[in-house]
Amino acid sequence: MRVERRVLKKDEGEIKLIPQSLDDIWHLQHIIDKGDLISSYAWRDISNSTDKIRPDKQEKKKIWMGIDVEETKFHKFSNRLRITGKIRTGTDIGQYQTLNIEPGSEISIFKERWKKDQLERIDDAVKASNQPKVIIITIEEGEASVGILRQYGIDESFNISLSSGKSGGESKRTEFFADLVKQTVNLFSEGTKIIIAGPGFTKNDLYKYIKERHPQLVDSIILEDVSSIGVSGYQEVLRRGAIEKIINEDRLSKETRYIDILLREIATDGLAAYGMVEVKKSNEFGAIDTLLILDQFLRDKRDLSEDIDSFLNEIEAKGGRLIIFSSDFEPGKKLAGLGGIAAILRYKIS
Known part of the structure; x- marks a missing residue:
């Protein structure tokens, strides 16, 4: 911008x-x-x-x-x-x-x-606008999913699978890598960083293939261990801090980290409140440390002319932090399931 x-x-x-x-x-x-x-x-x-x-x-x-x-x-x-x-x-x-x-x-x-x-x-x-573009390749044997890190979520660009058949062996695997790299290079621009993530050793083999065939890309690559590919793999990449190795904590990494904290507190009946009624009650006691609010929830409240901004200002005046979640990515979807608004508390209220 x-x-x-x-x-x-x-x-x-x-x-x-x-x-x-x-x-x-x-x-x-x-x-x-x-x-x-x-x-x-x-x-x-x-x-x-x-x-x-x-x-x-x-x-x-x-x-x-x-x-x-x-x-x-x-x-x-x-x-x-x-x-x-x-x-x-x-x-x-x-x-x-x-x-x-x-x-x-x-x-x-x-x-x-x-x-x-x-x-x-x-x-x-x-x-x-000054941060590098980040491509995330999640890969396991015979299958890969590739996405671009956006500020609103991971925008999945393409999926690719090893063609089926009993013959071919290593040549088919090489063809799979070649096709994957070709499509990834089409997304590449100057300053782009590539994260290759996945379970097992397939990601390492892909890295070796790139090093041999496309050595100019090697300095742009970071390897990361995750347990799965696709959407859950992307989330693991964010949780493990791989993005922070490239740029300062971006909004998606922050959202992933805070939704994990919130869900952990809810699961243990700990320092969490969710839904407008509980969050308002927590604010009355000055108990809100961090407010998590969905961008679409905030927009809807403003469109209905509800004075949501006075409520947010009141929380900040009491020392609370505000994090606005994207409704387009997994952490925001989880927050939507909790009513679109939740809070991590300083202390528990009855």
């Missing part, structure tokens, strides 16, 4: 941004609220009054316009955020317009009240 302009007076004002990746588009979904004034370029039909033969002829022009947000939709597979609302500035005032925001788009966000977590999210996105 790149910040082009920031003009704030207290909590009110405009921030102009240029998202640079799919991660940035995802961040914007959780920064933009209903009622915000969002401005960007859009194509509109403009009548050509100078055309005497066809006075009603329409032509499309790219126009900078602002809309009052009514709806946002994140389309991960088309790399865009669609923002819909009535036009406030530009042309055709009062009509509906959808702004399609993609990496490289200019977007201005004006809010009457910027929330603390929204400003922090912009700062996080700016910092993350």
Whole structure:
């Protein structure tokens, strides 16, 4: 994310941004609220009054316009955020317009009240743009799953299996490695890091294959032991701190660590509360050390005009920390199953 302009007076004002990746588009979904004034370029039909033969002829022009947000939709597979609302500035005032925001788009966000977590999210996105891309290969004999670390989760890119058949032996295994590496290289860019993880020795054999055939990739590789591949394998990689060997603790590693702590406390009837009723009660006693809240839960509360932000500010004023979970990855899904909000406590309350 790149910040082009920031003009704030207290909590009110405009921030102009240029998202640079799919991660940035995802961040914007959780920064933009209903009622915000969002401005960007859009194509509109403009009548050509100078055309005497066809006075009603329409032509499309790219126009900078602002809309009052009514709806946002994140389309991960088309790399865009669609923002819909009535036009406030530009042309055709009062009509509906959808702004399609993609990496490289200019977007201005004006809010009457910027929330603390929204400003922090912009700062996080700016910092993350300077961090290396991370590819995670989870592999066992004859099967591999490959994903890219995003700020909202592990985006699984492809799965590959060793072709079946009684003959072939080592040549088929070599072909499997070759196909796996070829597809992985297509995801690779300058500065990319690769984590190869899995049970047994297959990951070591893959590393040897890469060292022999693609020595330029070797310095980018970290090996990690995990017990399975796919989604559970990705989670193990995060738990084991492999990402922190490459970059400072990212939001996903933090979410994984804290959901594990929470679930352990719940299982032992320890220092945990979950669901809005229990969390509110814990806050009344000043017992909250760390609040875990789902991004979609927070967004829904804000859309319903519930004063969730005063509640969060109260927790922070009492010394509590706030961690916002992505609803798109496993830790967030586990938190959703607990009501979307939970807390790790300083002490147990009755």
